[in-house]
Amino acid sequence: xxxxxxxxxxxAALLVATQWPAFGADVSTSASVDxxxxxxxRCGPSxxxxxxxxxxxxETNACKSLGDIEQRFHALFGTSxxxxxxxxxxxxRANIYRSRDDYERYAGTHFNIPVDNGGMYLEGLPGKPGNQxxxxxxxxxxGTIRNLExxxxxxxxxxxxxxxDFCRNLHDSHSPPENCPRPAPPTPYLVWWTEGVAEYVAxxxxxxxxxAIARTKEFALxxxxxxxxxxxxxxxxxxxxxxxxxxxxxxxxxxxxETMLSFTRVGDYPRYQAVVREWGSRYDGEFEAWLSRVxxxxxxxxxxxxxxxxxxxxxx
Numbered sequence: 001x002x003x004x005x006x007x008x009x010x011x012a013a014l015l016v017a018t019q020w021p022a023f024g025a026d027v028s029t030s031a032s033v034d035x036x037x038x039x040x041x042r043c044g045p046s047x048x049x050x051x052x053x054x055x056x057x058x059e060t061n062a063c064k065s066l067g068d069i070e071q072r073f074h075a076l077f078g079t080s081x082x083x084x085x086x087x088x089x090x091x092x093r094a095n096i097y098r099s100r101d102d103y104e105r106y107a108g109t110h111f112n113i114p115v116d117n118g119g120m121y122l123e124g125l126p127g128k129p130g131n132q133x134x135x136x137x138x139x140x141x142x143g144t145i146r147n148l149e150x151x152x153x154x155x156x157x158x159x160x161x162x163x164x165d166f167c168r169n170l171h172d173s174h175s176p177p178e179n180c181p182r183p184a185p186p187t188p189y190l191v192w193w194t195e196g197v198a199e200y201v202a203x204x205x206x207x208x209x210x211x212a213i214a215r216t217k218e219f220a221l222x223x224x225x226x227x228x229x230x231x232x233x234x235x236x237x238x239x240x241x242x243x244x245x246x247x248x249x250x251x252x253x254x255x256x257x258e259t260m261l262s263f264t265r266v267g268d269y270p271r272y273q274a275v276v277r278e279w280g281s282r283y284d285g286e287f288e289a290w291l292s293r294v295x296x297x298x299x300x301x302x303x304x305x306x307x308x309x310x311x312x313x314x315x316x
Contacts, residue, residue: 031106032110033106033110033111036097036102036106036110037050037051037052037095037096038052039051039052039053041054043062043066043067046090046092047066047091047094048091048093049062049063049093050093050096051094051095051097051098051139052102053139054096054139055143058143062094062145062148065148066148066149066152069149069152069153069201070152072201073156073157076250077160077161079156079161083159084160084161084265084266085266086126086127087126087159087163088126088127088128088129088130088131089126089131089133089155089158089159091132091133092135092152093134094151095107095111096138096145097138098138099138099141100138103115103119103137107136110136111136111177112176113175113176113177114175114176118137119137119138119147119151120135120137120151121133121135121155122134122135123154123165123166124165125165126158126159126164127165133155133158135148135151149201149202150199150202151198152202153197153201153202154198157197157198160265161264161265162265163264163265163266164267165178166178166180167181168267169269170185170189170190170269171184171190171194171228171229172184172185172230173228173229173230184228184230187225187232188273188277189227191228191229191238191242192224192225192227192241192242192245195238195243196239196241196242196245196246197246199240199246200246200250207243211295211297212295213241213244214291214292214294215291215295217292218241219237219241220280220284221248221279221280221283221287222280222281224245225245225277225279225280227242245287248287248290249279249283252290253279256275256279259275260275260276
């Protein structure tokens, strides 16, 4: 069972292994994941940090941050101790490379993933006892962990809000390691929700770039429900507009969100699709007006909004 609180993680974290390559050591690109990520720090029974070079300070700070995110998530959704049926992913292992270069050098081989992204969450097969959920990322030049909070929300959302594994959820990704079968299911998908809620829980209402982008009114709400990873995609659409869609629905139509989650938690995705199709026609006008309101306090410029866009959107 998932623990009800992480509030003591920063204090209770335990270093369980310290044999890792010295900083700057010449480690072969064919080295095993255990050889490269030799430092293991347990935040608690359900989160482990496995890293190449995290310092004690950053490990402790990461544990505290994850504890805060977990409390926020369960406060929003009332899900503490209530995973979806047949989900045995009771722990997350975060695999952290020293740098972006090391991530690109090793992660593809270690985890069979594309590395043209900022990190990935791999749910695996949650219905299989002993399955290990994995987060793979790298440290920033300042030493922090890229996308840590966002990816941890993916773990929580998958465990408590979405029945089934990644391939059962609604999207159009066929990338490794899952290699979900073609053809993709029909829209609407869940990408707007999974990426948007990860941004919303991780950031809260403090997202100046999203507020600035809201001014463009580039997308209607109904369009965002069709957002994918390979079609109708793009970094800003997936993450920033996903955030805006989730925040709008969470803050203005929470009862509808609870209805939606009552379907996704039991794997009734056809009924989920029927519900969100209705939202598009019902709430498009209200969403546009809401965008105007939230954009009114945003700065006039939002340079760099597309700076991290890749040729093909990867789920992260």
